[in-house]
Every structure is written in structure tokens, then in C-alpha cells.
Amino acid sequence: MQWETVIGLEIHAQLATQSKIFSGASTAFGAEPNTQACSVDLGLPGVLPVLNKGAVKMAVKFAHAIGAELSQRSIFARKNYFYPDLPKGYQISQYELPIVGEGQVDISLENGDSKTIGVTRAHLEEDAGKSLHEDFHGMTGIDLNRAGTPLLEIVSEPDMRSAKEAVAYARKIHQIVQYLGICDGNMQEGSFRCDANVSVRLKGEEKFGTRAELKNINSFRFLERAINFEVERQIDVIESGGEVVQETRLYDADKDETRSMRTKEEANDYRYFPDPDLLPVEFDQPFIDAVIADMPELPGDRCDRFEQEYGLKRADAEAVTASRAVADYFEEAAKIAGDGKLTANWVTVEVAGALNKDGLDIAESPVNAEMLGGMLVRIVDNTISGKIAKQVFEAMWQGEGDADAIIEKRGLKQITDTGAIEKVVDEVLAANPDQVANYRSAEEKKRGKMLGFFVGQVMKASQGKANPKQVNELLVKKLAE
Numbered sequence: 001m002q003w004e005t006v007i008g009l010e011i012h013a014q015l016a017t018q019s020k021i022f023s024g025a026s027t028a029f030g031a032e033p034n035t036q037a038c039s040v041d042l043g044l045p046g047v048l049p050v051l052n053k054g055a056v057k058m059a060v061k062f063a064h065a066i067g068a069e070l071s072q073r074s075i076f077a078r079k080n081y082f083y084p085d086l087p088k089g090y091q092i093s094q095y096e097l098p099i100v101g102e103g104q105v106d107i108s109l110e111n112g113d114s115k116t117i118g119v120t121r122a123h124l125e126e127d128a129g130k131s132l133h134e135d136f137h138g139m140t141g142i143d144l145n146r147a148g149t150p151l152l153e154i155v156s157e158p159d160m161r162s163a164k165e166a167v168a169y170a171r172k173i174h175q176i177v178q179y180l181g182i183c184d185g186n187m188q189e190g191s192f193r194c195d196a197n198v199s200v201r202l203k204g205e206e207k208f209g210t211r212a213e214l215k216n217i218n219s220f221r222f223l224e225r226a227i228n229f230e231v232e233r234q235i236d237v238i239e240s241g242g243e244v245v246q247e248t249r250l251y252d253a254d255k256d257e258t259r260s261m262r263t264k265e266e267a268n269d270y271r272y273f274p275d276p277d278l279l280p281v282e283f284d285q286p287f288i289d290a291v292i293a294d295m296p297e298l299p300g301d302r303c304d305r306f307e308q309e310y311g312l313k314r315a316d317a318e319a320v321t322a323s324r325a326v327a328d329y330f331e332e333a334a335k336i337a338g339d340g341k342l343t344a345n346w347v348t349v350e351v352a353g354a355l356n357k358d359g360l361d362i363a364e365s366p367v368n369a370e371m372l373g374g375m376l377v378r379i380v381d382n383t384i385s386g387k388i389a390k391q392v393f394e395a396m397w398q399g400e401g402d403a404d405a406i407i408e409k410r411g412l413k414q415i416t417d418t419g420a421i422e423k424v425v426d427e428v429l430a431a432n433p434d435q436v437a438n439y440r441s442a443e444e445k446k447r448g449k450m451l452g453f454f455v456g457q458v459m460k461a462s463q464g465k466a467n468p469k470q471v472n473e474l475l476v477k478k479l480a481e
């Protein structure tokens, strides 16, 4: 039988405000438990929440980035449930009138096509606290520092048809919120979380199957794995005569499986009602215009501009704009180097490779954009060859200073003095009379490969410092004599 997968994602992006969504408590990550939860975050009697304007501005930016409608009037509601990490008994969220309406994003598929994924809505809400299971035997600790942290919950249409598409969509949203500077995107720390709603149906059928909601997914890799596991499980259940039940399932990365956590609540279980302590959110066009005017360049626009301005191929432009941090790094280095293609090449190959090897993020790179640009200038002006540059880069990575200092200290300056190169060429030819004779008696088409031997010898004798182009030219000339 031919099955089709249907996926919709609910993404929670923690907004990068300094203080919480309804109080002045700090949102900084990693503080001592329960030192950053104030009386408003706890919902103690008599306190009143006040909406953080910064969070509203961030939602407006997001709406603009995905071409979504902004609600001129949106309302906060109380979502009532009890859980230890939510001692006040309700979460302030938005229900009937979310701040961001329908929008869409385009994703690139593996075959190079693109597909539009619908965003149903995005709403503002507060986060709950955290349960800590690890440090306490037979007990659970509760840390309420996260309570009241602003979240933007972004709900997609059930438009994705494979785990790969779901990952491409999640990455796209991740890229957008990071570019906008509204979320740090850190999945390990839980600043960017994805819940995947997954169902299967027979190909050609119109009605969606019953879905399961997968939680506890903290990387894109796990998102793909969790969905693939769940799809197989649901197909097995149906093919062996059973029925998929609507429920929330937890992904276990160690076992690579999903487990039932609880049956899914219906909206009416939550007894939503408008929060009587908060006014409706209303704003006018001048406010929206001011926020939009303050927006940074979006990834798609930046990619187009890099193609134009730096003469990059589409694939390279996409690679260096994948994240805002890499795009900033590339652009700073390219401006110094004066050669976009060369810079893109170094950023995507050498820098990316070295970061990957040391498990570092671009922000932690021992070679910053200015240092890379400074080294690339020396390739462009022929002070060093591309090959020697790799040595210089490695030395910069190890903290030996900037490119000019290393070139000076290690005497790596390229030899471009024709006389000096000629001397080495002559020595190499004199030392290898047999190869010279072979070359001269060989057919033209075989000579290219044989020339490589001499080039190698000359480069070796000059410790890689002779200008390779000049070496080639001189060798061809002398061997023809």
C-alpha cells in the first residue's frame, strides 16, 4: 500500500527580550534556580502583568518577514491547567485573536524545487518553569526562572509531506528568527523548540489521518528521526488492523523511538477565557512602520545581494547566508579581501571545516573575519600562494597572530623574482637529466603530466614559496629549449 505522510509543526521561539513578557524579571539563561522569578511570573495574588513592548515589536517583525497579516487588535487569554512547573494554574497565551495571522515561507527541496509552506498563525505567550529530574533522587526540583519568558508560537499548516520537508521548514523559520534578531535559536538551551504533528493516510485520500504530536525534540537531526520513526509506527499500527490514537508522544533520542506521554487534550479542556488583567493589544500604522523601518535585511534578500554584489554562484550565496552570523563574517572578510568568490570559498571550505573539526560556532572562531580578510588580501596581491595560505591559516587558528606577522616570522613570502625562480628551475633540470630527456622526446599530450613532476620539484626546493604560475611558465620555456 502507498502511504503519504502529513506533518504540521508548532515551533516555540523564545524571544530575545531582556526582561519577561509581563514583568521586569531578567530572562538571562543559566542563573541559580528560582532567582529570576518575580511575583508577577508566579501569579501571586494582587499582582498585575504589564505587556513588554519589545515582545510585541518582535512579533510585528516576524509577521512582516513571512508576509503575514497583523491583527490590529489581539487578545491575551488564560489557558488553564495544573502542572508543577506552572504553580499559578494558568498560562497567559493568545487563543481566538493571535497577533500574527496567515503567512507563508518558501523552502528548497532536495531536487532543487521550492515549495511554499503555509503558516496558520503565530501568537505571543509566556513560558512555564522547568522540572529538574536529574539532581534529585525520588524527587523533582522545580526551577521557575523560565516562567514568564516570552515565546512566539508559530503554527504551520499541515503542508509538509516528509521528514526532510519538515526539517527544511524548521530550518527556514530558525534562519528567519535569527536574522531578525528576535531569537537566539539555541536548541540545546531550549530557545527554539519544535513539536511535530504527524499522521499518515493512503495516497490519493483526501481526509487526514489521526495525528500524534511529538515533543522533546531538541535538534534538527532528531526532528527528522522522530518523524521517520513515528511514520513507520503508525503504518505498522494501521496495517496490523489497529487505529492510531490522538495523543502526545515523547521522543527518546537514546532509544530513537517515540513513547506515549498522554492523550491529547481538546481546546475546551483548557477553559480559555480572556485575561481580565490585560488590555487588548492594539497598534496603529505609524508604530508598525517604525518597527519595519528598523528591520535588518532578510536572508533571501541578502542572498540575492551577495550574488549581485560579490559575483557569487547561487549555491555559494546560499551557503554563506545560511545563518546571519556566517553572512556577517563573510561580508566583513570579503570587504577587506576585495574578492568575494575567494572569500566564499575560504569561508565554506577552510573556515567551516576547521570549526567543524573543533566543534566551534562561527562566533567562537579563533580566526575572526578581519583576520581572514587580512590573509586573503595577501593571496590577492600575490604575497602568498593559496597553498601557503593554508599554512598561514592553520597558524592563525593556533593563535600565532595575524597573517602578516606569520608570513614575516616564518618567511613565507612568495618568491616572484624571476631570477630567483629561474635559478631553482635550472638546478632542478640539471639534477634530473633523464626526466628532461624523456619529456623532450614525449608526445605533446603526455607532456602535461610530466611537467607536474618538475613543478613539484621546484616547489619543494623553494619550500612552496615560488609563484606557481611563474614556475610553470619558466619550465615550459626551458624544457622547449
Ligand code: ADP
Binding pocket: 006, 007, 008, 009, 010, 155, 156, 157, 158, 159, 197, 198, 199, 208, 209, 210, 211, 267
Ligand atoms: P492543537 O490546537 O490541538 O494543537 P491545531 O489544530 O492547532 O491543534 O494543530 C496543531 C498542528 O497540527 C498544526 O501545525 C497543524 O498543521 C497540525 N495538524 C493538524 N492536523 C494534522 C494531521 N491530521 N496530521 C498532521 N498534522 C496535523
Ligand code: MG
Binding pocket: 010
Ligand atoms: Mg497547539
